Amino acid sequence: MTKSPDFLNWQENELHKSISRFPERKEKFTNHGGGEINRLYIPEHIDDHYTDDIGFPGRYPFTRGVQPSMYRGRLWTMRQYAGFSTAAESNKRFRYLLDHGTTGLSIAFDLPTQIGYDSDHSMSTGEVGKVGVAIDSLADMETLFDAIPLDKVSTSMTINSPAAMLLAMYVAVAEKQGASADKIKGTIQNDILKEYVARGTYIFPPKPSLRLITNIFQWCGEQTPSFNTISISGYHIREAGSTAVQEVAFTLANGITYVQAALDAGLELDHFARRLSFFFNASSDLLEEVAKYRAARRLWARIMKVRFGAKNPTSWMLRFHTQTAGSSLAAQQIDNNIVRVTIQALAAVLGGTQSLHTNSRDEALSLPTEESVRTALRTQQVIAHESGVAETVDPLAGSYYVEQLTNKIEQEASALISKIEDNGGVVRCIEEGFIQRQIENSAYEYQQEIERGERIIVGVNKFEIEEETKPPLLRVDPRVEDDQVARLREVKANRNSDQVEKCLNTLKAAATGDTNLMPPIIAAVKEYATLGEICDVLRSVFGEYREGC
Amino acid sequence: MSNTTYRVLIGKPGLDGHDRGAKFIARALRDNGFEVIYTGIRRSPEEIAAAAVQEDVAAVGLSSLSGAHIRLFPAVVECLRKAGAGDIPVIGGGVIPDEDITLLKEKGVEAIFTPGTPVDQIIAAFTAACSKHHETRNA
């Protein structure tokens, strides 16, 4: 980069004079991950070709967004992740959210559901209904969506290993409501690869897991054209402590792996690619986050068009959901969290997200109360209607800093993806622990900066106060577990067990072969086979994945 | 010549897969001279206690962010007792409300740490617990 005479002149005169009188706060300013931030960005920092690198919204390479007029047409979907205790309790919360202007549902399942254990399994002890709603069988799913019309509402489900089973239940409930499969809208997370590196709700080893995923791609391609078949998630990778660059790199590398798996299974690229969606984190480094979303969008467009040769522009688009960073919330002076969430949500909107979840102020302490969930939703509404940022497309484009950072993140993420591929690809890198180690090192470094006081977290390692009053917390009644187990027994007692057994045997035979598993799974859930029973059948054929193996 | 290297076990009971905190503590303990056995995620209280006994650690650290601490932490204490290792102190960490802390301590958990606690304080608690354990077992 050659610097203009004007710049050098400014540096010699104004800048040096000023710094000698008022020294800068730090010797070096950095993003998380150690990337140095310059004092000033100038036109010489960016050598973009406008049409090729930045371009127009709704047009390749989509740096400025996936729709031509972005939020001037329709605002992002305000989608609050919720769900706890029993299906009936969660159903009440969903109806509350819909009444207050939520435009899409997002369901949290409890850990036993996410790992395919029934509520009466020994490993479910203490976990039933805790971080989400407990679903053991179709009966629970019917209660969960009672009086919520599934042909009208769009539903996102955070479910991965047993995504096929929960999707099957959703389809079955819709059918009972009179809505055919092609009417349902929503997303299943269905992203197993990030579970191995960051979130931990895996059941089966990578190979059969990828088969289940491609089975879903294929089945949904034919039956549920409006349903997003996967949400390739960087969110949890970032929560586990990665840098922004690692979040982009590992997420897109996972995306590449899914695309390749689907191609290997004989699926047609432009048919399934348009139903791929993404999910990113919104942390507090506002401008880095905006650059991150823009970089991810451009890099994915290039991967899909150049590398895979997708023809349909929809296949090149990276559409994404965003959630504000749960790990950034402090247990101290919790009202500060509202401010953090505002900055993070603003980053997501300035970065062109398609949907957004804002965390609640009390989530570092427990599940959010109804009041704090409402404030979180209101935060989005203030940004949408009062801040003015939604009135023009990609308002930060052309900022020397943001454009330079967009380029930098794209380049570094691209280099990291190449490194993964040189090391045998994502699955191999997971098995070797390469990705986990990278995340772990970043997390350790970040936490050390906080411990050493080099990174300030307001109210945690600086500006602390003695807090006396504690906010009201939402507690899950411990009796929920017993009630859920009782309900499970009742379902088992009242179903046709011969039919259940027959369905499970058919599923086992299908799993041993190579046909699509969706039809036998749907047949089984309709007979009220439990999630645990279905997963156990597959465990017996596929085996189980364990950490470090 | 007797050696005073402290051995501790860091475990994640239950189904919670958020291991950022547990891994951070494991590394921080390592960097402060501890020998740390890490069990990995998704372990039952029985497995954690059995490993702690075989490895003869001076303290066990548990982490859970899913809200299952109220059942799982006391279960580990109980399993240790059953294995004749009730003398091994158990320290817990996670998103844990105040009233639960009292309850957990009543059930034999030595100390509880919540998010935002400086790591030095946590290491000091492990050092104190290990030192006390070494003293009593060598008495």
Next chain:
Amino acid sequence: MAHTSLTSLLDGLAKQDPRAIGRAISIVEDNGPEADAILLSLDRDLVKNTTVLGITGPPGAGKSTLTSQIISTCRSRGERVGIIAIDPTSPLSGGAILGDRIRMMRHSLDRDVIVRSMATRGRLGGLCGAAGAAVRIMAGAGCQRIIIETVGVGQSEMDIIRLADITALVMAPGLGDDIQAMKAGLLEVADLLVINKADMAGAETLFMDMEAVAHERADKSNRPIAVCRTVASEGKGVEELLAEIAALENQHRASGEHDRRRSRSYDLEVLDWAMEMMRPHILQKIQKDSGERWGDPKLQAANILKQMKVDHDKIS
């Protein structure tokens, strides 16, 4: 039982109580006051009859996963198994993360599998002694087979492997330079070569390379050492590997090689303990010496040893 008294500890040990076994290993590792009594109490025949298998290889080769599969196979044959998993101590802090346990957690509820993680603790000597003692305690507690697993990098790990009756060197494709670096040292001590992750690209090339090495290293009877293929993550090739090991073991027992190795290992442990016990005394003498420190260190060392010979009785 918490085994606060020596009697209760020895009693627990005789009853194969896991708590007592764990305590006993610590006491010996830390060179505690009850160490001698513990070691004296062990059944020598059990120690003699056990088989000690060394598993070593570069990081990422899949040693712990393979070990875990070997445990499963041995357990299905009804054998009681002990595992000593060694990880390096951080030279900066003196601490260590003992991470092999993660891969063996699935055996934690099996009372017939005893896993013990051990750090190298940066001791010049002492590791062989401590690990050797752990082998004896596990053998005394009824383990018919004991596996010592270690990353084959440093000198102390190399020594450790000499405690084993049979040593398998585990490799995997794609580890490149690590294997090159390892060739000189570890290939010398290995009795068996294992190509793990044999279903991966590059496994065949590695296999052929290792076959060549195996021929170079043909034993006295001109029989090349075996190269086995495994896919530890799926349990493939483990039976065959164990069959190779058993054949080798029978051969060693028949030819007297087994006894030769045991006595060599015995000598090594004795040396190790002796050095460990001498160390504080020598250190004390060095520190006591108030003389100026610009003479010749080697001559001073000889001087100290001469003095210690005079004071021989005081060394215990």
